[in-house]
Amino acid sequence: MSLARKRENSVVSHGQTRPGGRSARVQASVHKATTELLEEIGRDALTIPAIAERAGVTPSTIYRRWGDLQELLADVAVERFRPEEDPKDTGDARKDLELWVEAFAEEFSSAPGREMIRDVLAGRSGAEMPGAGKPGKCSAYTKVQIEEIAARAKARGVPFPDTTAIMDHVIAPLVYRILFYEPPSAELVRSLIATVYELSLETAT
Amino acid sequence: MSLARKRENSVVSHGQTRPGGRSARVQASVHKATTELLEEIGRDALTIPAIAERAGVTPSTIYRRWGDLQELLADVAVERFRPEEDPKDTGDARKDLELWVEAFAEEFSSAPGREMIRDVLAGRSGAEMPGAGKPGKCSAYTKVQIEEIAARAKARGVPFPDTTAIMDHVIAPLVYRILFYEPPSAELVRSLIATVYELSLETAT
Known part of the structure; x- marks a missing residue:
């Protein structure tokens, strides 16, 4: 499992x-x-x-x-939002992250995808306790997938950014853009991931 | 004006x-x-x-x-979301940004504030064209305030991060956390701003 x-x-x-x-x-x-x-x-x-x-x-x-x-x-x-399968394993954790995040951005940028995020947020339980309610479940599903890729990187001894940093500096800007102004491009996904790698390598040194 | x-x-x-x-x-x-x-x-x-x-x-x-x-x-x-007044001018652009973003995070972390964001996203026009509809208007209001602070920094010849970087790496993580899992602390606001300064200084050199 x-x-x-x-x-x-x-x-x-x-x-x-x-x-x-x-x-x-x-x-x-x-x-x-x-x-x-x-x-x-x-x-x-x-x-x-x-x-x-x-x-x-x-x-x-x-x-x-x-x-x-x-x-x-x-x-x-x-x-x-519930993951149906593990993120693809190409042998390169950064590549896995890029592929997974690109698919995530593409899925939720479509009209039905955006509708899904709006539905999650519009549900009653979203109003009071975001962490405990449906929105919290969705971000937990997202984290689980990123942690799966992180665990592979760790097993191989490869440096990998912190999950919280990926949520703040990759997932959050994508979701914000999807909801508030424009669908993100695949280039933006790669540039956000480059940024989070940069940030985590600095902290490590 | x-x-x-x-x-x-x-x-x-x-x-x-x-x-x-x-x-x-x-x-x-x-x-x-x-x-x-x-x-x-x-x-x-x-x-x-x-x-x-x-x-x-x-x-x-x-x-x-x-x-x-x-x-x-x-x-x-x-x-x-419409700005009622210009961000406070303390003479230090980074301080102005911190104060303005802290107030933003505090306002939208409250139950009525979260409700406001959810209402903006639930409106019909949010569904089709986020950039042109109500959500686009809200992110434009946010940008305008940040650009006001950026203009002051520029007038004084002080380096200041790019507005897009602030939207992606400060505003987006705050809004994502508010909507999906937990209200951000004032410390988090300052640490996100420190990160975006770090990122922009690197690009500048």
Whole structure:
């Protein structure tokens, strides 16, 4: 089991649901119905009754569990941040980081990607305690992937920047640009990574 | 007229409204009513009819102009990003930057501040073209303030980091932390500013 997989399990919690129980099945089918309908009819036409019908549950099941559509969308969006596989291992940790961050920037720069970040932030739990709520889960998923690459670098005895520095000086500027002004280019990704390497090498000497 | 004031005017556009016209008066009274009611009854109890009553307009005026409550809240939130005065001038540009960024971090780390950022991002125009929409306006307001401090440094012949570097390595990590995991401390603000100075001095040599 990889580091990413192990940490992921400790980070992810489905609240009250027992895996494999009825509650988990309801969650899975409601998430699936939401994702499908988002693609088919788009978010403006999306309603809880339509999702309920597709998922084979009653609307009141959805209202009881999620409260409203916004909260359900936030939940679905968080799941999309969950890593599906370990970052690619090319044998060169810096290259792995570049590839992983480029894919991250590309995914979240697209219109549906930006929508996902906005959904995560718009969810109720985002309002009070960012660290404990859905946004905190998303940044934890991102960190886990970076730490996986860091662990490989460490195993090979190669210097690698601190995860916090990568979050502050690579991930944060990308997410800020995606949300506030312009989709970042692959060149920008590489230049931010060069900056964070520079910063970490200085601290090391 | 200060640089901040001049640039601000070029950045700000009230769409179709003529300043001083009926439309501008409606906007001002609806914004004021929204801000007051947000404080008095909170966002969960806020409705368009309640805002209309307080503002002395009909609900349909609000629906026609803003479409829905979320869009009105986004509009009101953007206005709060608009600079009210130039950053304090202590005679030391780095100190000015520290003070201004500390106040920025403190304001947007509070629960209402975080809510404002989320409202700006949740507005409809945020979805399609971040640069042209409300989020773009907010980051432009932030840049204008930083450029005001940069202009003072330049006038005095003092080295000062590039505005883009400050946005990427100071503002972005603060906003990312505020939205995704934890309110930043004043120490973090100073350490991010130290980092961006370090980066800019390297490039200069």
